[in-house]
Amino acid sequence: MARYFFDVSNGGDVSDDVGLVFDDAHTASQEALRSLPDMVKDQPLTRMGEKVSVTMRDDHGIPVYRATLTIEGEWLTRQP
Amino acid sequence: MALSKSPFGLLARRLGGDAPLPVAAERAILGLPLIIRTIEASRDIKYEGGTADHCCVILDGWTCCYQSLTDGRCQILSFHVPGDLPDLQSLYLPSPDLGMATVTRSIVAFVPHAEMRKLSDQYPAIAQAFWREVLVSAATHRAWITSLGRRDARQKLAHLFCELYLRLKAVGFTDGNSMPMPLRQTDFADALGLTSVHVNRMLKTLREEGVIDLYARRLVISDWEALCAVADFNPKYLHLTD
Incomplete structure (x- = not known):
């Protein structure tokens, strides 16, 4: 069991000062990855190429993993 | 012991709803035979033999109701606090369609279904209060559905x-x-x-x-x-x- 911290970047950067306890780094990284759709769901998508990322730090504060999701949309005809 | 200080004071007050229960009905609640168990945190609250023949009343601590998927993921359906009757439905649906577990260390009273039925047969105010409990529980689930969905x-x-x-x-x-x-x-x-x-x-x-x-x-x-x-x-x- 170890505590990991999850800093979120979606437009602005929000650093995590509470953290979450997971069995191991792999489980924590999976949760970080799965959180991306959650986060995107809640934010207004206004720009193309909108990016959301979660950087996971271990309990020494060292970044060990980053998950990123990019939302893209493009017109296939002339933009109406 | 004054009703308000008894383990069932909470229950009597809760079942009273808008109007206090008649004195005789309150006394009947106070006289319920009950098994009181202290259950450690994060434990399942289980029925012996898999079928409910008791209803539980939360006297202290927090519990929850949940359903699990086969892959291990879990959906918590409701949280329960002192005074709650999280499985009143088991009175008529004894085969459980959900799990109950403690969140914190909890004190839970178990009341035999037979006694609950006797209460509701003898005291219309209690029968109505049980109805009300189940309906409020349904209303709360509706509010949760809206929250979860929207x-x-x-x-x-x-x-x-x-x-x-x-x-x-x-x-x-x-x-x-x-x-x-x-x-x-x-x-x-x-x-x-x-x-x-x-x-x-x-x-x-x-x-x-x-x-x-x-x-x-x-x-x-x-x-x-x-x-x-x-x-x-x-x-x-x-x-x-x-």
């Missing part, structure tokens, strides 16, 4: 906080604008259909907005009006009486 993560959390605060306040477990908050981020995640990482992020947002504070297993509601506004909260569905 609120965003920040609103879902705010809505749950509003609900839990009012329910705890009704049984005297709040202290001013603060209340015990034994739920962990993973519990919120399992109740609200979110990942714990996102819950963590949204709790931080609510704290930074000055709406709530969360420390030492207590929730402080710094701005009730703002919390209700975030949640789009209407307490009607709880049908609480002051």
Whole structure:
């Protein structure tokens, strides 16, 4: 069991000062990855190429993993 | 022992709803034979033999009802606080379609179904109170469906906080604008259909907005009006009486 911290970047950067306890780094990284759709769901998508990322730090504060999701949309005809 | 101080004082008050129960009905509640068990945190509350022949009443601590998927994921359906009867439905549906578990160490009273039936047969006010309990429980599930389906993560959390605060306040477990908050981020995640990482992020947002504070297993509601506004909260569905 170890505590990991999850800093979120979606437009602005929000650093995590509470953290979450997971069995191991792999489980924590999976949760970080799965959180991306959650986060995107809640934010207004206004720009193309909108990016959301979660950087996971271990309990020494060292970044060990980053998950990123990019939302893209493009017109296939002339933009109406 | 005065009714208000007895383990069933909470129950009598709860079942009373809008109007206090007739004295005879209150006495009958006080005279219920009950088995009281203390159950450690994070344990299943199980029925012997898999079929319910008792209803439980939460006397102290927090419990939850849940359903699990075969891959191990879990959906928490409701949280229960002192005074609650989380499995009143088992009186007529003894084969459980959900699991019950403790969140914190809890004191739970088990009342035989036969005794519950006797109570409701003898006292129409109690039969009506059971009906009311089940209907309020259904109303609460409806509110949760709306929340799960249509609120965003920040609103879902705010809505749950509003609900839990009012329910705890009704049984005297709040202290001013603060209340015990034994739920962990993973519990919120399992109740609200979110990942714990996102819950963590949204709790931080609510704290930074000055709406709530969360420390030492207590929730402080710094701005009730703002919390209700975030949640789009209407307490009607709880049908609480002051």
